[in-house]
Amino acid sequence: MSSAGNVIPLREAAPGGTVTIRLPGPFEMWHGGILPEVRLACETWGKLNAARDNAVLLFPGLSPGPHAASSAENPTPGWWEYMIGPGRPIDTRHYFAVCVNSLGGCFGTTGPASIDPHTREPYRLNFPELAVEDIAASAHGAVEALGIERLHAVVGASLGGMAALAYAMQFPDGLDDLVAISSATRATPFTIALRSLQREIIRNDPEWRSGFYAPGKGPREGMRLARKLGLVSYRSAVEWQQRFARERVKTAAEEQTPFGIEFEIEAYLEHNAQKFVDCFDANAYLYLSRAMDRFDAAEHGGTVEAGLARIQARRTLVIGVETDFLFPMQQQEEIAASLYSLGRNVTFVPLASIHGHDAFLIDRERFAPVMARFFAEA
Amino acid sequence: MSSAGNVIPLREAAPGGTVTIRLPGPFEMWHGGILPEVRLACETWGKLNAARDNAVLLFPGLSPGPHAASSAENPTPGWWEYMIGPGRPIDTRHYFAVCVNSLGGCFGTTGPASIDPHTREPYRLNFPELAVEDIAASAHGAVEALGIERLHAVVGASLGGMAALAYAMQFPDGLDDLVAISSATRATPFTIALRSLQREIIRNDPEWRSGFYAPGKGPREGMRLARKLGLVSYRSAVEWQQRFARERVKTAAEEQTPFGIEFEIEAYLEHNAQKFVDCFDANAYLYLSRAMDRFDAAEHGGTVEAGLARIQARRTLVIGVETDFLFPMQQQEEIAASLYSLGRNVTFVPLASIHGHDAFLIDRERFAPVMARFFAEA
Numbered sequence: 074m075s076s077a078g079n080v081i082p083l084r085e086a087a088p089g090g091t092v093t094i095r096l097p098g099p100f101e102m103w104h105g106g107i108l109p110e111v112r113l114a115c116e117t118w119g120k121l122n123a124a125r126d127n128a129v130l131l132f133p134g135l136s137p138g139p140h141a142a143s144s145a146e147n148p149t150p151g152w153w154e155y156m157i158g159p160g161r162p163i164d165t166r167h168y169f170a171v172c173v174n175s176l177g178g179c180f181g182t183t184g185p186a187s188i189d190p191h192t193r194e195p196y197r198l199n200f201p202e203l204a205v206e207d208i209a210a211s212a213h214g215a216v217e218a219l220g221i222e223r224l225h226a227v228v229g230a231s232l233g234g235m236a237a238l239a240y241a242m243q244f245p246d247g248l249d250d251l252v253a254i255s256s257a258t259r260a261t262p263f264t265i266a267l268r269s270l271q272r273e274i275i276r277n278d279p280e281w282r283s284g285f286y287a288p289g290k291g292p293r294e295g296m297r298l299a300r301k302l303g304l305v306s307y308r309s310a311v312e313w314q315q316r317f318a319r320e321r322v323k324t325a326a327e328e329q330t331p332f333g334i335e336f337e338i339e340a341y342l343e344h345n346a347q348k349f350v351d352c353f354d355a356n357a358y359l360y361l362s363r364a365m366d367r368f369d370a371a372e373h374g375g376t377v378e379a380g381l382a383r384i385q386a387r388r389t390l391v392i393g394v395e396t397d398f399l400f401p402m403q404q405q406e407e408i409a410a411s412l413y414s415l416g417r418n419v420t421f422v423p424l425a426s427i428h429g430h431d432a433f434l435i436d437r438e439r440f441a442p443v444m445a446r447f448f449a450e451a
Numbered sequence: 452m453s454s455a456g457n458v459i460p461l462r463e464a465a466p467g468g469t470v471t472i473r474l475p476g477p478f479e480m481w482h483g484g485i486l487p488e489v490r491l492a493c494e495t496w497g498k499l500n501a502a503r504d505n506a507v508l509l510f511p512g513l514s515p516g517p518h519a520a521s522s523a524e525n526p527t528p529g530w531w532e533y534m535i536g537p538g539r540p541i542d543t544r545h546y547f548a549v550c551v552n553s554l555g556g557c558f559g560t561t562g563p564a565s566i567d568p569h570t571r572e573p574y575r576l577n578f579p580e581l582a583v584e585d586i587a588a589s590a591h592g593a594v595e596a597l598g599i600e601r602l603h604a605v606v607g608a609s610l611g612g613m614a615a616l617a618y619a620m621q622f623p624d625g626l627d628d629l630v631a632i633s634s635a636t637r638a639t640p641f642t643i644a645l646r647s648l649q650r651e652i653i654r655n656d657p658e659w660r661s662g663f664y665a666p667g668k669g670p671r672e673g674m675r676l677a678r679k680l681g682l683v684s685y686r687s688a689v690e691w692q693q694r695f696a697r698e699r700v701k702t703a704a705e706e707q708t709p710f711g712i713e714f715e716i717e718a719y720l721e722h723n724a725q726k727f728v729d730c731f732d733a734n735a736y737l738y739l740s741r742a743m744d745r746f747d748a749a750e751h752g753g754t755v756e757a758g759l760a761r762i763q764a765r766r767t768l769v770i771g772v773e774t775d776f777l778f779p780m781q782q783q784e785e786i787a788a789s790l791y792s793l794g795r796n797v798t799f800v801p802l803a804s805i806h807g808h809d810a811f812l813i814d815r816e817r818f819a820p821v822m823a824r825f826f827a828e829a
Contacts (some may be wrong), residue, residue, distance in 0.1 A: 080522075114567065122524075126681055149663075157499050183804035188584070198709050222531065259697060260692075260697070261691070261693050262688075262691040262692060262695040262696065262697070262714065262715075263683070263687075263688035263692070263693055263716075263717035264688075265697075265714050265716050265717065266682075266683050266691070266720055267683060268715070269712075269717045270676065270679050270680060270683065270712070270720070272710050273679070273710075274674060274676055275709055276653065276709075277672055283817055284709065284710070294655055298648065298652055298655065301644075301648050302642075302648060302680065305641070305644050305645060305648065309641075310640075310642075310776070310779065313639070313640040313641050313644070314639055314640060314641070316640075317640040318640065319637060319638070319640070319747065329660060331576050331654075331662065332650050332651075332654055332737055335644050335744075336640065336647070336744070337640075338640035338641075338643050338644050338647075339644070339647045342644055342647070342648070345481075354522070359710055363710060366713075366714070369697065398688070398776060403689065441781060442513070
């Protein structure tokens with residue numbers, strides 16, 4: 074794959090900013106489909122050095138886009154603001170950080186809402202089957218397009234952690250270091266149950282119209298309720314006990330609506346679910362969600378262990394969170410133990426955070442020192 | 452409250468069977484509403500002895516009816532079949548077991564689907580606000596109607612455990628022994644979030660019609676999806692990993708329906724959710740679910756501890772399950788610790804079951820010996 078002519082040049086004057094990278098030629102999907110063209114929305118921070126060996130690839134989770142941190146171009150705080158920047162754990166005075174928006178998603182990357190060049194219509198459900206491996210391979214294409222042969226590190230949490238593992242299995246020579254946070258080598262039936270139910274709630278909304286909703290429209294109620302279920306699974310009972318306990322809302326919607334909002338926790342869910350509805354394409358959500366269910370490291374070698382054996386990272390950091398019941402600590406232990414038994418240099422850090430699966434987004438106090446040390450020791 | 456004339460006589464020849472008990476006079480609800488008449492569907496097993504001191508009151512959980520065990524009249528296995536019967540932990544050769552169907556529910560007990568005698572129409576959302584205390588007080592009325600002044604024991608799990616605690620706080624002289632399994636003195640924000648979302652899924656189904664669906668009709672899709680969410684919260688990730696792992700269904704519905712059923716865990720949820728839809732009234736579900744959110748032992752004394760201090764049971768057995776994330780072990784520990792610090796005779800049994808919140812229904816091996824010993828030592 075050649076990168077010639079495919080890079081929208083990074084502005085030297087403004088470190089950080091948005092680039093859209095078009096991959097050269099058709100893109101072959103993991104399960105056999107083909108995308109005639111792929112555009113990837115990316116953001117970058119810091120500068121690629123002359124040796125081109127200081128790049129850190131970040132994979133987002135299921136719902137965020139590529140805006141992981143603020144930049145001169147976009148000063149809005151990103152989803153991993155505390156992690157990326159000058160003097161931060163991924164220190165952009167030294168590292169060139171790149172966040173590639175997931176293939177199959179929205180936010181400017183090719184996905185089910187994109188126009189199929191063959192039909193001039195949105196792909197919708199004609200988008201080919203998506204795998205986590207496609208997210209990894211398309212990001213690899215972006216990395217090549219940026220003229221990077223080998224990454225200093227690949228980092229991801231949640232779906233991003235699955236993608237980071239996939240990247241390291243698919244392109245074993247493509248990275249020095251690997252960071253997998255609250256990730257999984259394969260989905261458990263418990264998480265399949267939750268995601269399957271989210272998808273069914275979305276599909277059950279008549280406005281989904283079997284995927285044929287008008288652009289910008291769609292199953293808003295289904296997305297809102299599915300997002301609430303997501304939120305329930307992303308945090309922890311302990312955090313909510315401390316934060317909300319049994320506080321009532323000041324003006325109970327119950328007074329207007331039978332069975333309406335009465336407790337603060339219900340208002341919190343409603344507020345956060347509403348924010349999500351307006352910014353995520355429903356079909357993209359369905360594709361990404363199912364890709365998580367189907368991800369299985371065993372596809373890389375017959376067994377999970379054989380799949381992980383493909384990983385050749387010089388160092389691997391595995392982080393788990395005690396209160397995460399979606400990607401539980403045991404799954405992180407298993408990844409670390411497998412790599413250790415294969416003779417790899419692996420550091421396993423269990424964190425006693427109360428913030429559940431989302432801890433990497435919130436618990437700066439626990440995550441920042443662990444990440445800073447790992448990157449400083451490189 | 453007099454019991455004269457309110458008992459439908461138990462058939463001496465057939466120990467066990469269904470009785471409907473009509474409470475005498477209007478029933479005053481915990482939050483101030485009034486039901487002009489209350490009928491309670493009950494089932495019994497064994498015989499009340501001459502001293503009338505061998506009765507065991509059982510409270511069902513949220514979804515089951517009063518059919519806790521089979522009987523000569525109804526040989527279908529009940530929801531606690533292994534627990535009740537001759538030679539079983541609640542040994543009906545010695546004890547007279549009574550299961551009273553929850554007020555506000557369905558299965559023959561007065562609830563939102565019942566006819567309001569004032570309007571000759573179903574109550575629907577005009578049913579007065581329901582509290583767990585009303586479930587307890589109505590069962591107390593049934594117990595009085597059966598001519599029982601003091602129960603040998605009150606037993607409940609989940610919502611039934613809340614009702615058992617409420618009973619012991621409301622009628623401290625009404626029982627010798629108390630058994631609270633996977634219960635709570637108040638709902639946590641995590642469980643409020645889950646139940647609130649279930650209720651919203653039901654209310655969002657257009658067939659709910661703000662509660663005005665025709666009898667026997669209703670929000671079937673909403674109930675089906677809400678039940679799936681219930682099932683996800685009633686079991687454990689460990690159990691499903693052992694039972695389903697990543698098994699695929701033989702004929703994937705995915706082939707017919709985009710994003711349809713593909714994994715065995717999805718088929719399991721679908722099968723069990725379908726069973727529920729046909730047998731539970733949606734408005735009853737909303738009322739019972741919200742009663743669980745609102746239950747708070749602090750209403751019995753200013754604080755939870757002061758509420759629990761009302762309990763005068765001779766012995767209390769508190770059972771918790773390690774993998775229960777809905778009514779977690781810590782809540783069971785707190786109940787036991789509070790009663791212990793009040794000088795009560797309390798036994799706390801934590802069980803290492805993999806079956807989550809539903810363990811009491813499934814894990815005979817762990818539950819039967821604990822219950823058998825508690826009842827044998829009486």
